[in-house]
Amino acid sequence: MKETIQNIKGTKDILPKESYLWLYIENYIHNHFSKFGYQEIRTPSFEKTDLFLRSIGQETDIVSKEMYSWIDQGNNKLTLRPELTASVVRSYIQHQMGKQNKLHKLYYLGSSYRRERPQKGRFRQFKQFGLEAFGSSLPEQDAEIIYMAYSLYKSLQIKNLRLKINSIGNRNSRKQYKIELQKYFTKFKNELTEASQKRLKINPLRILDTKVDFEVELVKNAPKIIDYLDLDDQKHLESVLYFLKDMNVPYILDPYLVRGLDYYSRTVFEIQTNTLGAQSALCGGGRYDYLVKDLGGQDTPAIGFAAGLERLIMALDMDIGNKNPDIYIVSIGDSALSYSFNLANSLREKDLIVLTETIGRSLKSQMKDANRLNASHVIIIGDDEIKSQMASVKNMTTGHQEDVSLSKIIDYF
Numbered sequence: 001m002k003e004t005i006q007n008i009k010g011t012k013d014i015l016p017k018e019s020y021l022w023l024y025i026e027n028y029i030h031n032h033f034s035k036f037g038y039q040e041i042r043t044p045s046f047e048k049t050d051l052f053l054r055s056i057g058q059e060t061d062i063v064s065k066e067m068y069s070w071i072d073q074g075n076n077k078l079t080l081r082p083e084l085t086a087s088v089v090r091s092y093i094q095h096q097m098g099k100q101n102k103l104h105k106l107y108y109l110g111s112s113y114r115r116e117r118p119q120k121g122r123f124r125q126f127k128q129f130g131l132e133a134f135g136s137s138l139p140e141q142d143a144e145i146i147y148m149a150y151s152l153y154k155s156l157q158i159k160n161l162r163l164k165i166n167s168i169g170n171r172n173s174r175k176q177y178k179i180e181l182q183k184y185f186t187k188f189k190n191e192l193t194e195a196s197q198k199r200l201k202i203n204p205l206r207i208l209d210t211k212v213d214f215e216v217e218l219v220k221n222a223p224k225i226i227d228y229l230d231l232d233d234q235k236h237l238e239s240v241l242y243f244l245k246d247m248n249v250p251y252i253l254d255p256y257l258v259r260g261l262d263y264y265s266r267t268v269f270e271i272q273t274n275t276l277g278a279q280s281a282l283c284g285g286g287r288y289d290y291l292v293k294d295l296g297g298q299d300t301p302a303i304g305f306a307a308g309l310e311r312l313i314m315a316l317d318m319d320i321g322n323k324n325p326d327i328y329i330v331s332i333g334d335s336a337l338s339y340s341f342n343l344a345n346s347l348r349e350k351d352l353i354v355l356t357e358t359i360g361r362s363l364k365s366q367m368k369d370a371n372r373l374n375a376s377h378v379i380i381i382g383d384d385e386i387k388s389q390m391a392s393v394k395n396m397t398t399g400h401q402e403d404v405s406l407s408k409i410i411d412y413f
């Protein structure tokens, strides 16, 4: 026997037992976002590596160690997208969307790739869905985006939702805060992990994101960004919170919430549930008012979020099996077989799910298969039935069986 090939660690097959639920949820997401007037954008799975270096930031975990990058035969540096915001922004700029219309509301659903250590809820290929709203700097835009995320999970009855929100200010107000953070953590420099020592120099905000126990303790007494926000930042945050309260969205103001990507400003948020174990984040996002300009576009405020589809499906308390066949046509003999193909095609035009025999089984085995698949009805056709132009139709739920004229059988269903 030859050695078999297995899938790559951190990727997974979605087998038919599960795929119907995936399709259902994907449709649900399309529907939910469409209700708010957001339109779908699809971008390629790979981009120039530079796009991610310039947007996500060199010092982030994603860029420094998790990207799948390679040089192709034409010497181009390419990367499988580790997230979709950068690609959507690239596309927004490239197609000059800002010139067509001041406000653009987009959503996406597609695979992302990161070479992380696989564990429950953490994969190397995973599906992300998310929103990006370009053009508005106003707090009502933040509130709309957050509401869209929260109401999606709520309507799917995900339990124990926690919405955490914070403001990380604009670039100016953050400058002073960074200095204060550096001062604070420098006092404990020798106790910090190597990763945090590196962050201390370049981006001390990222230390707030630590999962290491003694650093978590240090963070509890660190300066809070909220004390360094300027008046406009403060007003913005207050208005976002006002809208959320007004729409009955419960939130936790978390002064130490920061996000793992460099491009955020002002509002940042995360929605968590405690049903997922260590990987509790269902989605995360925030404002990125500088990114469009940083990537060469016009100065355009924007806000969005990204969510993991695997984690949503894991958190769901829902089990939908695949659709059962409406009709299973059992055929015996050559002319019955070809008759059954044409009959099945006509019935499918009525949107019925119809199965025909393609592996030459006996009457008994075909009936057994119809039972296994939970078919609602079975039509039995043999060469005799073709001659008499009558077929036997069995209702598999009631067990009732009757003869039906072949000329009337389509109307019968």
Ligand code: AMP
Binding pocket: 083, 114, 116, 121, 122, 123, 124, 126, 128, 260, 281, 282, 283, 284, 285, 306, 307, 308, 309, 310, 311
């Ligand atoms: P991020 O872009 O890191 O903020 O991630 C946004 C969301 O994508 C997270 O809240 C997760 O739900 C999901 N996510 C991120 N990384 C992974 C991963 N490696 N595996 C599965 N889901 C992920």
